[in-house]
Amino acid sequence: MIRRTPRTHGEILAAAARRFAVTGYKGTSLQDIAREVGCSKAAVLYHFAGKEALLAELMAGPISVLCELDERISALTGAAAQRVAAEGFVDLAVRFRGEIALLRGEFPELLAQPAFAHIQRISERLIEAMTGPDGGQDARVAALVLLAGIAEGCGAFADIPDEELRPALLAVAQRVLVTAAPPPPRPTLDHQHQD
Amino acid sequence: MIRRTPRTHGEILAAAARRFAVTGYKGTSLQDIAREVGCSKAAVLYHFAGKEALLAELMAGPISVLCELDERISALTGAAAQRVAAEGFVDLAVRFRGEIALLRGEFPELLAQPAFAHIQRISERLIEAMTGPDGGQDARVAALVLLAGIAEGCGAFADIPDEELRPALLAVAQRVLVTAAPPPPRPTLDHQHQD
DNA sequence: CCTTTCTCTGACCGATCGGTCAGGATCTGA
DNA sequence: TCAGATCCTGACCGATCGGTCAGAGAAAGG
Known part of the structure; x- marks a missing residue:
């Protein structure tokens, strides 16, 4: 039995x-x-029980890890929250990129289902944390591009081993996120600079 | 008549x-x-003529601009191609973010249709150009994250005016792309494949 | 007036979807 | 050997999909 x-x-x-x-x-x-x-x-x-149950079981792993990450972040603020959010999300994306990839951009509609409602809220908090202490619109745009880019792009990373993908994504995250408000020495890009 | x-x-x-x-x-x-x-x-x-024709007419604008961008890039190489690709794609995303957003992550399946086959090829060339002169795996990952992030994320940027969104995305692009391998700039991480 | 052309409708088509159901195998334990 | 649980099937269900079709209604032109 x-x-x-x-x-x-x-x-x-x-x-x-x-x-x-x-x-x-x-x-x-x-x-x-x-x-x-x-x-x-x-x-x-x-x-x-149904098609939805199939998906739910497949996504159980990444979802539980995502919830853990959310709890860890909720105890932090500012730059610490930003760093943990970015690193945690990269880890999650690397570890579960197969599962994430199989959603193939259907996040919006799937997240609209009540069964995944809390995922929606978590991702919003993730964006907020990644936006960082700067809090400006540019920082928020950067956070959104990073989150969406990793989530959508990791389907193309199936052939890259974890130990190579993780540092690559971390480097991208470190570069793209607006870490603080202070004025960096590097000039911002605009169309009119020397060729 | x-x-x-x-x-x-x-x-x-x-x-x-x-x-x-x-x-x-x-x-x-x-x-x-x-x-x-x-x-x-x-x-x-x-x-x-059908549902597909509806989509085709809606996407005619961004597609033609994308084709123009592709032609412009094909005449360039290295850092120049990278800069033009990044700026051109940002411009395209800003201008047509409404149209792009309505695909809502259905790119892969839509691109698989023969009617959009050339779009697939163009996006691959765009990735290649954005990867830049470095050409390493890290640079390619960065390019992919940027492209996917902008394409998927621009649906959330509907409430940001063009003149604010464009510089924000350009700043992100400038930060995320691996601009070069040459001597002066910061050392690229963990990348022992040059001679 | 009548005829033609354009615009649009309701009814309908075959295909496919997720899901149900009665019952046939197959196996287990007594 | 038999009873019951487990595993699985083919047939079927209602709903919905993209798309077709004959024809109604209005407008235009003679």
């Missing part, structure tokens, strides 16, 4: 991840997943 | 843009668009 759902459960999950990564969540039908596994669509729905 | 399609054509187009911006391309049905206009679904299909 120990064997709950022998091997098909995991197989279906893996197949769903593969399909989602290729055609996106909405673009993948239960039929597609069933075909990938080599079983019937009804079998998929025997192991999982 | 002059009046081709009086005003409904433009009305339908505007309504489609509004709906696409809210629920995405795939997430918007012709019924939704018809409801927004206040006509029947058949009327929408009377003015437009």
